[in-house]
Amino acid sequence: xxxxxxKLFTEFQAPSTQEWLDKIQVDLxxxxxxxxxxxxxxxxFNVQPFYRREDVLNLKTPDALPxxxxxxxxxxxxxxxxxxxxxxxxxDAAKANEKALDLLNKGVDSLGFHIHAEHVNAAHIxxxxxxxxxxxxxxxxxxxxxxxxxxxxxxxxYFEKQGYDKxxxxxxxxxxxxxxxxxxxxxVSDLLSIMPQLVETFKDYPHFRCITVNTxxxxxxxxxxxxxxxxxxxxxxxxxxxxTEAGVDxxxxxxxxxxxxxxxxxxxxxxxxxxxxxxxxxxxxxxxxPKCDCACKMIVNATTSSYNLTLFDxxxxxxxxxTEAMSATLGGVHSLVVSPxxxxxxxxxxxxxxxxRNQQLLLKEECHFGQVVDPGAGSxxxxxxxxxxxxxxxxxxxxxxxxxxxxxxxxxxxxQDDINATNLKRHDDAAKRKEFLLGTNQFPNFTEKxxxxxxxxxxxxxxxxxxxxxxxxxxxRLAADFEDLRIHTENAKTxxxxxxxxxxxxxxxxxxxxxxxxxxxxxxxVIDNLGFKTVEEGVDAALKAGADIxxxxxxxxxxxxxxxxxxxxxxxxxxxxxxxxxxxxxxxxAAGIENFVHVKCNVLETLKEYNKKLxx
Numbered sequence: 001x002x003x004x005x006x007k008l009f010t011e012f013q014a015p016s017t018q019e020w021l022d023k024i025q026v027d028l029x030x031x032x033x034x035x036x037x038x039x040x041x042x043x044x045f046n047v048q049p050f051y052r053r054e055d056v057l058n059l060k061t062p063d064a065l066p067x068x069x070x071x072x073x074x075x076x077x078x079x080x081x082x083x084x085x086x087x088x089x090x091x092d093a094a095k096a097n098e099k100a101l102d103l104l105n106k107g108v109d110s111l112g113f114h115i116h117a118e119h120v121n122a123a124h125i126x127x128x129x130x131x132x133x134x135x136x137x138x139x140x141x142x143x144x145x146x147x148x149x150x151x152x153x154x155x156x157x158y159f160e161k162q163g164y165d166k167x168x169x170x171x172x173x174x175x176x177x178x179x180x181x182x183x184x185x186x187x188v189s190d191l192l193s194i195m196p197q198l199v200e201t202f203k204d205y206p207h208f209r210c211i212t213v214n215t216x217x218x219x220x221x222x223x224x225x226x227x228x229x230x231x232x233x234x235x236x237x238x239x240x241x242x243x244t245e246a247g248v249d250x251x252x253x254x255x256x257x258x259x260x261x262x263x264x265x266x267x268x269x270x271x272x273x274x275x276x277x278x279x280x281x282x283x284x285x286x287x288x289x290p291k292c293d294c295a296c297k298m299i300v301n302a303t304t305s306s307y308n309l310t311l312f313d314x315x316x317x318x319x320x321x322x323t324e325a326m327s328a329t330l331g332g333v334h335s336l337v338v339s340p341x342x343x344x345x346x347x348x349x350x351x352x353x354x355x356x357r358n359q360q361l362l363l364k365e366e367c368h369f370g371q372v373v374d375p376g377a378g379s380x381x382x383x384x385x386x387x388x389x390x391x392x393x394x395x396x397x398x399x400x401x402x403x404x405x406x407x408x409x410x411x412x413x414x415x416q417d418d419i420n421a422t423n424l425k426r427h428d429d430a431a432k433r434k435e436f437l438l439g440t441n442q443f444p445n446f447t448e449k450x451x452x453x454x455x456x457x458x459x460x461x462x463x464x465x466x467x468x469x470x471x472x473x474x475x476x477r478l479a480a481d482f483e484d485l486r487i488h489t490e491n492a493k494t495x496x497x498x499x500x501x502x503x504x505x506x507x508x509x510x511x512x513x514x515x516x517x518x519x520x521x522x523x524x525x526v527i528d529n530l531g532f533k534t535v536e537e538g539v540d541a542a543l544k545a546g547a548d549i550x551x552x553x554x555x556x557x558x559x560x561x562x563x564x565x566x567x568x569x570x571x572x573x574x575x576x577x578x579x580x581x582x583x584x585x586x587x588x589x590a591a592g593i594e595n596f597v598h599v600k601c602n603v604l605e606t607l608k609e610y611n612k613k614l615x616x
Contacts, residue, residue, distance in 0.1 A: 071278040080329070084110060125155065149201070203252060223419050227396065231396065232259055321356070329369045332374060339356065431481065435478070498551065499526070499529050500553065505531070507555035512553040
């Protein structure tokens with residue numbers, strides 16, 4: 001059998017890289033290879049259209065083994081299982097307990113409880129955890145940072161009262177003062193002195209972590225992958241350094257740090273991010289000379305992004321969160337939270353929460369993602385991305401260290417400036433459709449109305465200006481600008497945009513489709529047509545349909561013939577728009593035509609301008 005297999009492969013001569021490139025160049029018909037096929041990523045490196053074995057021969061990542069330092073291939077040797085987590089508000093302990101028990105019967109094996117400061121007491125915790133077997137479920141807690149130590153002590157007392165095996169209790173308590181500084185702008189660095197006490201409280205619980213690095217907040221503020229990665233390393237190193245300098249044993253300190261990271265829409269890059277993060281974090285911890293390599297393991301809870309969720313066409317959010325969930329699970333995360341598709345505009349319903357749970361359960365139980373260790377390993381593309389992200393992430397980490405560490409960089413505002421600049425760029429790219437949001441700035445649902453749906457306001461108090469001494473990050477969703485515009489249009493009046501299609505069949509259809517998508521992004525009612533014999537016939541039909549905007553759709557060559565007569569015949573009875581940027585544009589402008597829609601337009605600003613002209 002082996003001889004036949006060998007013969008099968010020897011009969012085919014493998015083409016060289018140059019032969020592939022030569023073939024591609026023929027197919028490109030003289031077009032520039034680098035401009036057409038090489039992708040310049042936002043992370044700072046280029047991605048080629050194909051990769052071969054020779055591209056990864058000098059990389060070390062393919063030689064790593066699962067469950068072994070530097071853990072690039074995962075923390076486990078023989079499986080890729082993760083915890084299915086759902087977060088629960090625990091203001092009412094009895095109701096939260098009832099819901100938690102119900103969730104545990106529906107496939108969830110990790111719970112996240114948010115407890116307000118006034119409810120941090122033993123009675124509340126006992127009610128909250130009644131009937132929950134804490135040795136069989138991962139438990140995660142979040143409360144006011146100034147009450148975290150108190151909550152930790154109550155939890156430990158509860159675990160001991162119940163007689164739980166300390167080795168079997170798995171979970172975390174969220175303590176991340178720097179996150180509060182970045183979001184609220186208030187210097188609470190004095191809380192860092194609590195870390196040694198927190199670690200001491202949970203020292204006998206090897207699988208319960210109590211210091212967190214919440215870079216999911218950067219993700220939800222629009223950060224690029226390399227930014228989140230580099231800052232996660234610097235953030236974690238800041239805590240590790242402060243704890244060891246305070247006398248905490250490095251093995252214990254490292255084992256108490258947990259990372260809460262976000263997941264963006266970039267499928268393969270996100271998969272590689274989690275591999276890279278484990279590898280680089282292991283290298284950082286190794287420099288502190290721990291006694292055991294197990295201290296170098298990075299534990300990551302991943303949460304699907306809210307940055308790219310949308311209010312309109314919200315079921316598309318299911319596609320976004322599903323690909324993000326796939327990236328994270330294939331990347332080997334410890335636990336995962338999938339955000340309900342409707343959380344943008346309302347409290348999640350039983351239906352949306354069930355769908356969010358099932359998105360994970362399908363991956364685990366039907367796709368068997370939990371059974372294959374590091375599925376991306378050996379893929380030339382994934383290995384290349386892992387290595388490239390490692391370079392970019394490490395450079396960012398070193399830059400922060402040169403600034404005096406992550407805490408110093410946050411106080412100076414350089415981290416916030418960096419994230420906010422990216423957020424602004426991404427919003428500008430979305431406005432120009434350089435970054436697509438399906439259903440929002442590209443291919444919107446023409447007939448959908450927002451009605452009573454409105455984006456939920458932030459209730460965390462992070463926007464209050466009182467006491468701010470530090471810059472903050474801005475967490476405006478990518479779709480928010482278009483949503484605000486569309487809702488404003490809906491509340492005022494809905495303009496009618498009529499496609500005056502004439503001339504070349506292929507061009508008029510293509511431009512009508514482009515224009516319909518363009519104008520529907522603002523909620524305009526669009527009317528497409530099969531074509532008219534004359535511009536006069538088209539204008540009359542538009543006015544009969546009550547058009548506020550008439551869009552001339554034809555070919556560049558024919559605009560010289562049709563545009564000016566159509567514009568004059570319309571005679572300001574409606575706004576006149578030409579679909580495209582023809583060579584005769586300057587001549588058309590000289591004739592008084594001022595509105596053009598084309599691929600180089602800033603869609604958002606153009607639509608705002610049209611609203612203004614229409615008196616909306």
